[in-house]
Amino acid sequence: MTEFGKALSRTDTPIPGLVVFDLPVHGDSRGWFKENWQREKMVPAGLPDFGPVQNNISFNDQVGTTRGIHAEPWDKWVSVATGRIFGAWVDLREGPTFGAVYTTELDPSKAIYVPRGVGNSYQTLEPDTAYTYLVNDHWSPDAEYSFLNLADETVAIPWPIPLDQVEISRKDLAHPRLSDVTPIPPKKTLVIGANGQLGKALRNEYGDQPWVEYTTRDTLDITAPDLGTARRWRDYDTVINAAAYTAVDAAETPEGRTTAWAANVGGVAALARIATEHGITLVHVSSDYVFDGSKDSPYTEHDPVSPLGVYGQTKAAGDAIVATVPRHYIIRTSWVIGDGNNFVRTMATLAERGINPSVVNDQTGRLTFTSTIADAIQHLVDTRAPYGIYNVTNSGEPTTWYDIARDVYRLTGHDPDRVSSVTTEQYFASAKGPVAPRPVNSVLDGERLRSAGYEPGPAQAALDWFLTV
Structure with a gap:
């Protein structure tokens, strides 16, 4: 259930640059309202001024729909419009934190800033769940991407719904283990x-x-x-x-x-x-x-x-x-x-x-x-x-x-x-x-x-x- 009345605040994670934000959500008998991304307030609160150029929406009608783990060469601001998701993030960037993992649940009162090169994956916990993500670049065939298998034993993500009971694409099931992943180089x-x-x-x-x-x-x-x-x-x-x-x-x-x-x-x-x-x-x-x-x-x-x-x-x-x-x-x-x-x-x-x-x-x-x-x-x-x-x-x-x-x-x-x-x-x-x-x-x-x-x-x-x- 979405928590109303929280103040805007940030929580750092073990993955450098990956930051969770609590969002103020205002609700009554009619429903609720929130400022999903508000530059003037969120940048002083610690959100990088990342300059989004595109807004995407992913809708999932079934509980257990699982996507990822994908690392793209751009930054993302991910939030839930309706429903609830379990999120898992793995650092796939070159450096000492390669392979670091962070998991949490997101509902409309939470959002997360995902920096370039951090792999992200989401599992739907409620029916008719939609999450949005702002990105600061457009997809390009020339960009460098990286992927990790959802069932990788090294990162051992504690999926709330076992992977053999959920909807996953064949492509996601075929991604490499961590030992075979090509790290995303720095900019x-x-x-x-x-x-x-x-x-x-x-x-x-x-x-x-x-x-x-x-x-x-x-x-x-x-x-x-x-x-x-x-x-x-x-x-x-x-x-x-x-x-x-x-x-x-x-x-x-x-x-x-x-x-x-x-x-x-x-x-x-x-x-x-x-x-x-x-x-x-x-x-x-x-x-x-x-x-x-x-x-x-x-x-x-x-x-x-x-x-x-x-x-x-x-x-x-x-x-x-x-x-x-x-x-x-x-x-x-x-x-x-x-x-x-x-x-x-x-x-x-x-x-x-x-x-x-x-x-x-x-x-x-x-x-x-x-x-x-x-x-x-x-x-x-x-x-x-x-x-x-x-x-x-x-x-x-x-x-x-x-x-x-x-x-x-x-x-x-x-x-x-x-x-x-x-x-x-x-x-x-x-x-x-x-x-x-x-x-x-x-x-x-x-x-x-x-x-x-x-x-x-x-x-x-x-x-x-x-x-x-």
């Missing part, structure tokens, strides 16, 4: 721009995990008009966009301006649209160039942007777009050093060639090594840190490009006094092409990243290591 992580400096660091960070994909512009162009159909995007949990147009001076030319806006704004807008539609966490890498550098203290995540040049304008526009994605991390960084052409490698090469460079001494910031960025990204994603903007640089006292050049000369066994200092204006006085304005203060405050549990290593120690590998 995928996609790294875009995997051949760049940060992309290479992300390859090192994530390795050859089967659920991680790496793409280059040759295999996935974010500016292409067919990006929305280039993947089965519902299969992805996280997209890390390490692709960007970063030629700050070339961006000041007519051709460069067009290319910069296409990649840093148009492509990012397409990714943001995809991430919003499919519930994907979008990781976007930003820059200190979104600021004009006029602040006399470190920039925080809350400071308003004020870019000076085209590159900074495109990055600021990309940030604003990504901020509209419900699940997003904007990684704002500066003075990036990684595997490829960069300032440190250039200074080391000049030192070896016997060249005495002039380096600017009026721009202040901190080096950020791509290994630190990649590690911080994985930490934020894995720990499900609060979404938003995070400043990510290596730690330590701020310095200038001139100071860093001297350190490189010293660490590579050369006389640091061979490096002379000049102002930015002096350095670019003889430039033959357009020059992008640089922020004189690129120091980013890292307190929010530390509060999320990540402590970046000192820039000086990272520089020492970088020059020895």
Whole structure:
């Protein structure tokens, strides 16, 4: 019998993410009423904001009708409209809880949230029973499904009505035992721009995990008009966009301006649209160039942007777009050093060639090594840190490009006094092409990243290591 008057509440189960909800049901002599799914109330109560796209109903006229065990690659919200069912759920996802079992009865006053990859089965306990389920994806022949035999001895489900006395389909009777089940893999992580400096660091960070994909512009162009159909995007949990147009001076030319806006704004807008539609966490890498550098203290995540040049304008526009994605991390960084052409490698090469460079001494910031960025990204994603903007640089006292050049000369066994200092204006006085304005203060405050549990290593120690590998 349906219980009336309960408050909305949740009960966690031994299967991670599988959650039972008690629903308020209001009844009188005419019958009863309930809010079967109410986003505004249920999400604060702990229901994931899973974005259903389809509502299905299963009607069973006979007691004992038994269905399942099926695990699909989408999330479900299952509730009873009339009657009563015995439900059994088995975790068929890869991981330590594979094979975990939970059972309970559902009537109209209870519902259950079933996450992707958890097998579900239902046995009707009353005639004319109907249960509904909201799902957040449409059936596809290309999706990965998994099944378990209802009579599997390992999970030993205590069916209230013995299976030899109930109505079951032949297909369900033929499903494999647990030892032969193919586990549902986790949703995928996609790294875009995997051949760049940060992309290479992300390859090192994530390795050859089967659920991680790496793409280059040759295999996935974010500016292409067919990006929305280039993947089965519902299969992805996280997209890390390490692709960007970063030629700050070339961006000041007519051709460069067009290319910069296409990649840093148009492509990012397409990714943001995809991430919003499919519930994907979008990781976007930003820059200190979104600021004009006029602040006399470190920039925080809350400071308003004020870019000076085209590159900074495109990055600021990309940030604003990504901020509209419900699940997003904007990684704002500066003075990036990684595997490829960069300032440190250039200074080391000049030192070896016997060249005495002039380096600017009026721009202040901190080096950020791509290994630190990649590690911080994985930490934020894995720990499900609060979404938003995070400043990510290596730690330590701020310095200038001139100071860093001297350190490189010293660490590579050369006389640091061979490096002379000049102002930015002096350095670019003889430039033959357009020059992008640089922020004189690129120091980013890292307190929010530390509060999320990540402590970046000192820039000086990272520089020492970088020059020895």
